[in-house]
Amino acid sequence: MKKILLVIHQKTSDSGLVGQILRSNGYELDIRCPSIGEELPHTMDSHEAVVIFGGPMSANDSETLPFIRTELDWIPTVLSSGKPFFGICLGAQLLARVLGASIAPHPEGMTEIGYFSVEPADAAQEPFDSLRYVYHWHLEGFGLPTGAVKLAKGEIFETQAFRYGDNAYGVQFHPEMTKKMLRKWTTLGAHMLTLPGAQSREEQIQKQLLYGSECENWLKGFLPFWLQTTKSKV
Numbered sequence: 001m002k003k004i005l006l007v008i009h010q011k012t013s014d015s016g017l018v019g020q021i022l023r024s025n026g027y028e029l030d031i032r033c034p035s036i037g038e039e040l041p042h043t044m045d046s047h048e049a050v051v052i053f054g055g056p057m058s059a060n061d062s063e064t065l066p067f068i069r070t071e072l073d074w075i076p077t078v079l080s081s082g083k084p085f086f087g088i089c090l091g092a093q094l095l096a097r098v099l100g101a102s103i104a105p106h107p108e109g110m111t112e113i114g115y116f117s118v119e120p121a122d123a124a125q126e127p128f129d130s131l132r133y134v135y136h137w138h139l140e141g142f143g144l145p146t147g148a149v150k151l152a153k154g155e156i157f158e159t160q161a162f163r164y165g166d167n168a169y170g171v172q173f174h175p176e177m178t179k180k181m182l183r184k185w186t187t188l189g190a191h192m193l194t195l196p197g198a199q200s201r202e203e204q205i206q207k208q209l210l211y212g213s214e215c216e217n218w219l220k221g222f223l224p225f226w227l228q229t230t231k232s233k234v
Helices: 016-024 066-081 090-098 179-188 201-227
Strands: 003-007 028-032 049-052 085-088 103-105 112-120 133-138 140-142 149-154 159-164 168-171
Touching (some): 090 103, 090 140, 090 159
Antiparallel strands (some): 159 168
16 A cells, blocks of 8 residues: 655644545555654655644744754655655745745734635646635745745735645645634634634634535645656656
8 A cells, every 4th residue: 555654743633634535545644743753764765755734833943843853854855755745834834944935924913823815826727726715824924935836825924835846835724624623723722813813713613614615625636636746856
């Protein structure tokens, strides 16, 4: 069975729809959490692809959190292998930082917590040309890395999705979100829902009913597309 490496940042993290869809497509999931000491592979020989998920820490925490430094140093191993890479939220920020972009809070202190609209960038093609409303939970954003192609943009944080090379993708949003995860996040992170730009728990639940299926359908289209991208070395 083909194996995909999922990198999470908390022991209790849930791979959500990403894990569900990959399993349903016949992939074995190798889930590792560097923050609790689990090592990342030295080569990509045993894995078909990598997904790095989000987390409450910052991509700038490499001086205080050794595992962030480890991931930043490890990502070039994936890129040089030519295997597909998918970074979600923090995972996208880590990729962007490796590629030379800066990670920073919004200049006016805004956040994106909840469902927000995004639109395809000028260079976007299928499946990114169908993005509309997606789920966010982040306090920082990033500029477009040099050599990357912008695929989606937003009003609060401009860069929402990008591609580097043939098959390294980063998205600022959380396409893996499920109803169960949303309720958990808005309960455990209730103290953050008063931040500028954050939506209330009730509003997020209502918007999940409106946009959840649409986001899931997008992810069902994106993951097979991503896994079939040309495996040429960057």
